[in-house]
Amino acid sequence: MGTAAQGEARSRAWRLWITSGPGLFWIVLFLLIPSGVMLGIAFFTNSDFGSPVLPLSLDSFSQVAGYGILGWSGANFTVLLRSLLQAGVATSVTILLAYPLVFFIVTRPASLRPVLLLFAIVPSWTNQVVRTYAWMELLNPFAPVSHVAQVLGIIPPHLGLMPGNFAVLVGLSYNYLPYMVVPLYAAAEKLDWTLVEAGRDLYASGARLFFNTVFPQTLPGLLSGIILVGIPAFGDYVVPQLLGGDKAMMLGSLIADQFTFSPDWPYGAALTLIMLVFTCIGLIVFRRLTQRLGGGEGAML
Amino acid sequence: MNAVPRRIRRVLAGISLPVYLLLYAPLSVIAIFSFAPSLGHPGPNLAAYGMLLNDPEVLAALRRSLTLAIGSAVLGTMLGTLMGFGLSRFRPAKGGGFWVGTLPSLIIYLPIIMPSLVFGISELIFFNFVHEYTGLLSAGLLTMGIAHVTFQAPYVALVVYARLAGLDPNLFEASQDLYANAVKSFVFLTIPVVRPALIGGFLLAITLSIDDFTISFFTAGPGSVTLPIYIYSAIARKGSSPEINALGSLMIATVIGVALLYYFVTRHRERSTRIPAVA
Numbered sequence: 001m002g003t004a005a006q007g008e009a010r011s012r013a014w015r016l017w018i019t020s021g022p023g024l025f026w027i028v029l030f031l032l033i034p035s036g037v038m039l040g041i042a043f044f045t046n047s048d049f050g051s052p053v054l055p056l057s058l059d060s061f062s063q064v065a066g067y068g069i070l071g072w073s074g075a076n077f078t079v080l081l082r083s084l085l086q087a088g089v090a091t092s093v094t095i096l097l098a099y100p101l102v103f104f105i106v107t108r109p110a111s112l113r114p115v116l117l118l119f120a121i122v123p124s125w126t127n128q129v130v131r132t133y134a135w136m137e138l139l140n141p142f143a144p145v146s147h148v149a150q151v152l153g154i155i156p157p158h159l160g161l162m163p164g165n166f167a168v169l170v171g172l173s174y175n176y177l178p179y180m181v182v183p184l185y186a187a188a189e190k191l192d193w194t195l196v197e198a199g200r201d202l203y204a205s206g207a208r209l210f211f212n213t214v215f216p217q218t219l220p221g222l223l224s225g226i227i228l229v230g231i232p233a234f235g236d237y238v239v240p241q242l243l244g245g246d247k248a249m250m251l252g253s254l255i256a257d258q259f260t261f262s263p264d265w266p267y268g269a270a271l272t273l274i275m276l277v278f279t280c281i282g283l284i285v286f287r288r289l290t291q292r293l294g295g296g297e298g299a300m301l
Numbered sequence: 302m303n304a305v306p307r308r309i310r311r312v313l314a315g316i317s318l319p320v321y322l323l324l325y326a327p328l329s330v331i332a333i334f335s336f337a338p339s340l341g342h343p344g345p346n347l348a349a350y351g352m353l354l355n356d357p358e359v360l361a362a363l364r365r366s367l368t369l370a371i372g373s374a375v376l377g378t379m380l381g382t383l384m385g386f387g388l389s390r391f392r393p394a395k396g397g398g399f400w401v402g403t404l405p406s407l408i409i410y411l412p413i414i415m416p417s418l419v420f421g422i423s424e425l426i427f428f429n430f431v432h433e434y435t436g437l438l439s440a441g442l443l444t445m446g447i448a449h450v451t452f453q454a455p456y457v458a459l460v461v462y463a464r465l466a467g468l469d470p471n472l473f474e475a476s477q478d479l480y481a482n483a484v485k486s487f488v489f490l491t492i493p494v495v496r497p498a499l500i501g502g503f504l505l506a507i508t509l510s511i512d513d514f515t516i517s518f519f520t521a522g523p524g525s526v527t528l529p530i531y532i533y534s535a536i537a538r539k540g541s542s543p544e545i546n547a548l549g550s551l552m553i554a555t556v557i558g559v560a561l562l563y564y565f566v567t568r569h570r571e572r573s574t575r576i577p578a579v580a
Contacts, residue, residue: 012391013401015483019387023380023454024408030451031412034427035419041426097320104317107305118564123324125556129514129529129536130549134327137334137541174327235416237515242536252418259422259519272419279416 039276042269052265060270076254080274083251086165087234090172094180094229095222097173102184106191117185124178132242135171136162139243163245171239176232180225187221223290231279251275328553335546349543350551359531359548366511366527369442373449374506380450381457381506382499384409386491388458389465390473409459412452421519424448428520440522448520449510456509457502464498465491504563528552 042060044052066073105116123131138145139161161167191214199213237252244250255275258268305313335349342348353359388405412420428444431437438444472494476486492499514529521530528548535545 009393012393016387016391016401019383019391020405021387023384023458024405026380026454027408027412027451030427030447031415031420031423032408034423035415037430038419038423038426097316100313100316101320103305104310104313107310107313115564118560119321120324122557122560123328125508125512125560126328126553127512127514127529127532129533130331130552131327133532133536133541133545133549134331136536137330137546138327140541174323177324231414232416235418237418238533252416255418255422256519259425265426268422272422275416276419279414283414 038269039273040269041265042273044266046264046266051263052269060264060266063264063267064270064274076271079249079251079254080278082165082248083234084278086168086172086240086250087230090169090176090233091180091226091230093169093173094177095225097177098180098184098225099218102181102188105185106188113189117181120181121178124175128175128238129242131175132171132238135167135174136242139167139170162243163248165244165248167243168240168248168250171243172233172236175236175239176229179228179232183221183224183228184218185221187218191217219293220290223286223293227283227286231282234282235275235279331546331553332550334541335543335550337543337546339543349547352544353547353551356544358526359528362526362528362531365442365525366529369445369449369517369527370507370510373446373453373510374503376446377450377453377506378457378499378503381454381502382461382495384454385458385461385498386465386487386495389462409455412455417452417513417515418519420452421448421516424451424516425519440520441525444520444522445517445525445527448516449513452513452516453506453509456505460502460505461495461498464495468494 041052043056043058045055045057045059047053064076066076101120105113105120108116145161161170195217196209196213199209204212235252236250237256240248240250240253241256244253251271251274255268255271258264258271336345336347338344338346339348384405388409392401392405424444424447425440428438428440432439438447472490473486476490481489511529514533517527518530518533521527526534532545532548535542
């Protein structure tokens with residue numbers, strides 16, 4: 001009996017590797033190994049041409065911490081803080097917009113809901129460069145929106161709403177709003193409304209009713225939304241590059257510069273390591289939260 | 302849904318309609334500007350579109366984008382389908398330990414989780430080294446394609462896996478009872494069952510490829526300028542122009558057209574309220 005079961009298990013394992021093997025191997029070869037190589041480069045020394053050479057050193061990390069030929073500068077910390085802040089604020093904006101939108105859709109007749117959801121998502125199917133470029137057209141100094149802001153005294157005359165931090169925030173929120181809408185919608189659609197009724201029968205209303213009945217039920221969706229928006233927003237490259245300018249630089253642009261304009265691969269790799277560390281912290285924290293709240297993941301792998 | 306009073310539903314609508322407007326405002330602005338008067342063309346006109354269709358650079362970029370999207374989607378769908386199928390059918394139901402249970406999931410989620418900038422730069426460095434030491438894989442459509450397959454396959458695997466997860470495992474037992482071998486059961490049972498997921502996964506893979514900029518940007522070579530890269534460098538070089546507006550409008554119109562088509566086709570096939578994926 002034992003050998004039969006073992007044989008069965010072995011044939012299953014063999015079939016698993018025959019089917020899943022090629023794809024897994026592809027990802028390992030073309031992503032896992034390259035990213036390992038990239039992180040390894042952080043521990044090499046920079047050559048005159050920006051490529052990594054021996055000996056191994058931690059120079060790149062002191063560069064990340066702000067030490068350079070000209071002494072210490074806090075510029076890198078500012079960039080890191082700005083990236084975290086922009087990602088955090090953009091995530092909050094998408095939450096504030098997605099909740100009313102999702103509950104607007106959910107309270108419509110069932111036949112209308114897929115269309116309304118589709119219309120909320122379609123803009124995200126266009127290319128990110130086109131989407132961001134559209135905001136350049138809308139926020140530049142000669143656009144009517146900037147003109148209104150100039151007249152109202154929000155910005156000085158002759159300046160536009162871009163480039164700058166505000167434009168980056170708008171671009172990030174716009175780009176990632178659908179990533180908040182979809183998981184929230186999935187949670188809101190399954191909402192148990194009898195709990196809301198029960199709450200109302202107990203004379204709860206307004207914010208109290210919402211936070212005691214609706215909010216806990218949508219929390220798993222909200223947490224996945226925060227991951228789906230916060231992490232890519234933190235590491236975004238296109239939006240700060242096109243809408244940001246020098247004073248609104250984010251970590252993505254700083255990293256990319258080390259591989260394009262002024263090559264310094266070890267420094268760039270060390271910065272990437274920092275980005276990955278923050279990404280992983282975010283992932284782990286929100287995954288733990290989701291697990292603690294018992295959010296089932298259904299048909300997840 | 303009568304749990305929500307009329308007053309609150311009005312507030313919800315009052316916030317949501319402007320949000321919808323905001324979602325489409327920038328896209329419409331591009332479309333409007335694409336007809337804007339330009340030098341030698343007073344009044345609203347189609348001159349920018351004419352220029353676009355006669356620009357060999359744009360047409361070449363379009364051809365490359367389509368080649369890249371379709372080529373990578375074919376391979377990405379094949380690898381992804383096999384992964385989704387294998388993991389749902391042959392992985393032990395419980396646990397399986399780290400090597401069989403956890404590791405494959407970690408590998409599949411890696412391309413999805415990794416910030417695309419890190420993804421792109423890792424590939425840039427890797428292809429650079431490979432080219433330096435072997436002379437193979439010089440930056441171009443091939444390296445872009447390899448990178449695209451790497452992020453398409455996991456998404457396809459997830460779609461196929463989700464489809465198979467909702468399936469009665471007895472079906473596979475039944476096919477075995479009827480003396481179907483592994484290949485036969487794959488061709489006559491699995492493929493028909495996952496066909497909607499297969500088509501959905503393939504379309505998703507194409508969308509992902511066309512939507513991507515960052516990873517393409519870092520894996521591209523001088524001779525492999527695709528549409529998003531063409532637009533990006535045009536903006537970086539000379540800011541906005543009616544031609545770029547026209548190109549952007551055409552891309553937006555294509556996406557909205559495909560989305561509507563997709564909606565009407567799937568609406569007739571299945572009336573359930575399915576959640577479309579974000580790409």
